[in-house]
Amino acid sequence: MMLTVLSIDITGIGISGGFPSGFCRIRTLQNLSLPGNSLNGTISSESISLCSHLRNLNLSANVFVGELPEFVPDFVNLQSLDLSLNNFSGEIPASFGRFPALRVLCLFDNFLNGTIPSFLTNLTELTRFELAYNPFKPGPLPSDIGNLTKLENLWLPYSNLIGEIPHSIGNLARLNNLDLSNNNLSGEIPNSIGGLRSAVQIELYLNHLSGELPESLSNLTALLKFDASQNNLTGTLPEKVAGMPLLSLNLNDNYLEGDIPQTLAWNPNLIQLKLFNNKFSGVLPAELGRYSDLEDFDVSGNELTGGLPRDLCFRKKLQRLVAFNNRFLDDLPDSYGGCNSLSYVRIFNNELSGEVPIPFWSLPELEFLELRNNRFGGSIPPSISGARGLTELLISGNNFSGQVPEEICRLQQLVVIDASRNQFSSEIPSCITELKLQKLDLQENIFSGEIPSRVSSWTELTELNLSSNRFSGKIPAELGNLPVLTYLDLSGNLLSGEIPAELTKLKLNKFNLSDNKLEGKVPSGFNQKFFLSSLMGNPNLCSPDLKPLPPCPKSRPATIYVIAVLATAAILLLMSLLWFFKTKSHSFGSNPRRAWKVMKFQQVGFSEEDVLSSLTDENLIGTGGSGRVHRVKLKTGQTVAVKKLWGGYRKSDTEAVFRSEVETLGRIRHGNIVKLLSSCSGEEYRVLVYEYMENGSLGDVLHGEKGGGLLDWPKRFKIAIGAAQGLAYLHHDCVPPILHRDVKSNNILLDEEFCPRVADFGLAKTLRRGDGEADSVMSRVAGSYGYIAPEYAYTLKVTEKSDVYSYGVVLMELITGKRPNDSSFGENKDIVKWVTEAALSSPEPTSDDDCNCCQDLGQLVDPRMDSSTCDYEEIEKVLNVALLCTSTFPMSRPSMRRVVELLKDHKLAPPK
Structure with a gap:
């Protein structure tokens, strides 16, 4: 009995090497699908010609260059060609x-740098x-884009398009999705767009x-x-447009003027209304939200007056209320107090x-x-x-008064x-x-x-401002x-x-x-x-040489009596401490196997008694968030x-951190992820x-005090690749995938040879799939200031x-040696904005002698590095x-697996 092979599907199993054209020698083969692997190298015309009998060829998400x-003319049966998510160029x-x-x-998602050729409009059977x-x-x-009359999806964001949208676009009567966003298109939206009668979604933003x-x-x-x-865009919003069966209307950041049409309020399908950064004025329609399941409402950056519509959350579906930078008056409607679906509110200014x-x-x-x-x-009520x-x-700049309730500590x-x-008082x-x-x-x-001391x-506190109040007493040295x-x-x-010297x-x-x-x-x-x-303004401060502060008086010799008292007190204190540590050590060591639950994740040559008896202040090397x-x-x-x-009042958080670390590190093994050797858990610790x-x-x-001079460039590059490999393992090789959620330089540890280990998995979460959504996301707070992705401020969601x-x-820290929120960046700038601006304005290098990057990239490269x-x-x-x-849009960021490949192999072109 002879077998007939019609399809080969080898998706995401990590195979590498060149294009396996040998598969195409199977003459009955119709479908070859190899996405999500590590296939690399170039694909020659000769090797691809062996596949001319295929109907479907999918080589996406590899590292071809x-x-x-x-393609030879023999590909008469090819119906689907997917070469996306590679490194093709030219x-x-x-x-x-x-x-x-x-x-x-x-x-999509390659490095193709020609133009979009007109001959592609000859593909009249295209649907995608x-x-x-x-x-x-x-x-x-x-x-001639209108020649593709069977097209259902036209997806061209970030394609460097210029000029006007062709009039022939209106011929695409079957088109469901038109996405020309994030380009440089100009001119008017053609009236022929009304011919897209099947369109469900049209994206023209950022042009x-x-x-x-x-x-x-x-x-x-x-x-x-x-x-x-x-x-x-200019003018007003047409009333007929406002009455369309929309789920989402986004016209933000234009020059639209006038009142918002009343017909919007009567649209029963409206779920998302975004009109921010225009010149709308007048009063919002009073019925907004009453007849629709409105979830996302953003009219910020206009000139709207009057009160906020009281029925905005009438259907109890509203999640985002954004109305800042207007001239709204009156009270916040009482009805908003029953909007239990509301998660995100910005109505400042x-x-x-x-x-x-x-x-x-x-x-x-x-x-x-x-x-x-x-x-x-x-x-603020309890x-x-x-x-x-x-x-x-964020409630600054109001007239709130009274005492801040203790109940705020439960948040x-x-x-x-x-x-x-x-x-507040x-x-x-x-x-x-x-x-x-x-x-x-x-x-x-x-x-x-x-x-409070x-x-x-x-x-994790980066900013503490208690100025212009009536605080008294001493400054806590613990700060x-x-x-x-x-x-x-x-x-x-x-x-x-x-002033405490500890500061x-x-x-x-x-x-x-x-x-x-x-x-x-x-x-x-x-x-x-x-x-x-x-x-200044502290009359009793003194300094030996800092003018105009007065000089400090010379201290008087201490009497023998005072010295004796102090010596006695010191001896008593020392004896008390010795007694305390001795009893504490015994409490740890007594019957530990009955009091502690021990789990070992590696072959170790020590017992829990060896560890617990050494948790003294003399051995303390750091204090962290957990x-x-x-x-x-x-x-x-x-x-x-x-x-x-931490224990005590933070017990619930401690348990969550402990469980996350054990569940995550206890089951994974990778050379760039810190090893968890064992864990001990008891009632208190x-x-x-x-x-x-x-x-x-x-x-x-x-x-730190050692300074970045310890790290030359080879060490930094080694750290960059190692940390990327560790994160790629978490994202792509763990089942289910793991999100770290607090990646930062303090959570990358270095061994004696400066090999990196990703550490601190107290906020890590698994990413479970197959529940009806493409990606699960978490909304619990995660990350540290300076490292948090910009979309988190709007979505409160965390993804890969x-x-x-x-x-x-x-990576920017490794290059510059600066902290993410260094004061040298200037007002309202972090390291991402500073590096981006500096990189885009840097001249091309003229030679490679003596690290010309230090000059050509201006202030970017850490001057402490050995040139x-x-x-x-x-x-x-x-x-x-x-x-x-660090692209603003998450979709524009590469996966961690791709980052590893880019760092190891591919030479990216300098930014334009």
Whole structure:
């Protein structure tokens, strides 16, 4: 019996090597599908010619390079050709216009740099035409595009299109999706667009289109989503268009003027309404939301007046309410207090007044609340504790008053509080130190009492501003132990006592203690002119040489009596400490097997008793967001790192971090991921034992006291590739895939040879598929300031591309040696914006002598690197990968598997 092979499908199993043309020697073969592998090299015309009898050829998501192959005329049966997601470059060959039966042509996400040729319009059987995300030369959309009358999907974003949209576009009567976004198209939207009677979605945003919207849009009775945002459109919104059966209408960032038509409010299909950054004026239709399942509402950046429509959430479906930068008046409607679906609110920079409805503060799905710069009054009610998912509370520039309730401490997801420029009074709840804050701004209120001192959990805090209040007492010395604090402003208060010397350990971009009642000698770290203005207004401060501060009086000799008392106290204290540690050690060591649950993930030569007895302050090497890390040298001579997670009031968070680390690291093995050796869990503590990394974290080496001079370029490049390999393993080789969600330089550890290990999986989550969605996403707060992808601010979602963005920031740190939020970048700039602007303005290199990159890329390259180790081409390659990884749009970012290939093999062209 002879077998007939019709199809070969080898998807995503990691095969490598060149194009396996031998498969095509099977003459009965009709379908060859090899996507998602590591096939590489070029594809010659000779090898591809063996496949002329195929009907479907899919080589997508591999790493093929070079020019596209010429196809011989024998490919008369080919119906589908997918070469997307590779590294092909050059022109599209003329043979691509001679496939008489071709229905699907996918060449998107390559490096094709010719123009889109007109001969592709000869493919009259095409239903899918997808060339997006290629660096084509500027050129027009072929004028004969209307010849493709069977086309259902025309997908050409990021294709460098110029000129006008051809009039013939109206011939595509079967087209479901038209996407010409993110190009440089100009002129008016042709009236012929009304011929796209099957269109469900039209995307024209981010072009230079002008003129008014054509009335013919009202002919598109199937259209559910229309987005012509971020163009130069003018005029008003046609009433007929507003009455269409739309699910989504996006016209933001244009020059549309006039009132918003009342017919929009009567559209029963409207789910998404986005009209931001136009010139709409007048009052919003009162019925908006009453007759539709409105979920996403954005009218920000207009000149709208009156009140917000009270029925906006009538159907209880509204999730996003964005109306900032208008002139809205009146109170926030009471009906909004019952909008339990609401998760994202931005209505700042208006003239809204009155008290915020009490139920509004406790909406169960609320994650982001921004009410800044209005005229709201009243107080924050204790019921705010009901908004358990709230991550950012931004209410500055209002007339809120009263005491901040202690119930705010129950919002364990809260990372940003900005309540500045209000009239809050009384003391700050001491429990606020239990929150894992990244920013706390309470300036210009009437707060009093002392600054909370137990701040050890603020390990992610980057900004603390308590200025212009009535705080008294001493400055807590514990503030000096916060590892990432860069902004500290305590000016304009009633603080007394000496300036704690511990504050000099901070790497501060902003520092201000002026206008208080501080006294004593200025610590040596602040005794310089740079800090003088931050110290003024404290009459009792003194300095030996910093003018105009008065000189410090000479200290009087201590009496023998005082010395004796101090010596006695010191001895008693030492004995107490010895007794404490001895009893603590016994408590750990007594009956450990009964008190502790132990899990071992590697072959280890130590017991839990060896580890637990060594968790003393003498062995402490670091404090992080989830616990304290100790360096423990065992009896065997082995050194391990032991993380003891926080307990007590943070027990629920501790358990989540512990479970995430154990579930993630306990089941994976990779040379670039830190090894979890064992874990111990008891009633009060959770302990994790890792392999010890001799050189600490990449963040410490780049930004710590050792300085980045320890890392020459070869070491940095080695770290870049190793970290990428570790993340690629998590994303692509784990089943289900794993998202790290907190990629940063402090979470990349370095062994004695500076080989990197990705670490700290306390926020990691598995990405489960097959539940009806293409990608599962998580909405729990994840990431650290400076590393968080921009889309998180709007969606509060985390995907694989969020990790890719954070990794791109790490690459920029490796190149520049700067922190993600360095003050040298200037106002409102982070490392991504600074590097992008600098890279795009850098001249081409003139020679390769002595690391010309240090000059040609201006201030980008870390000057602490040994210039003799610089490799301009390699640095430029890493820079371009970093720019790709930090693209604004997640779809534009490469996968981590592709990042590894780009770093190892491909030479990217410099950015234009």
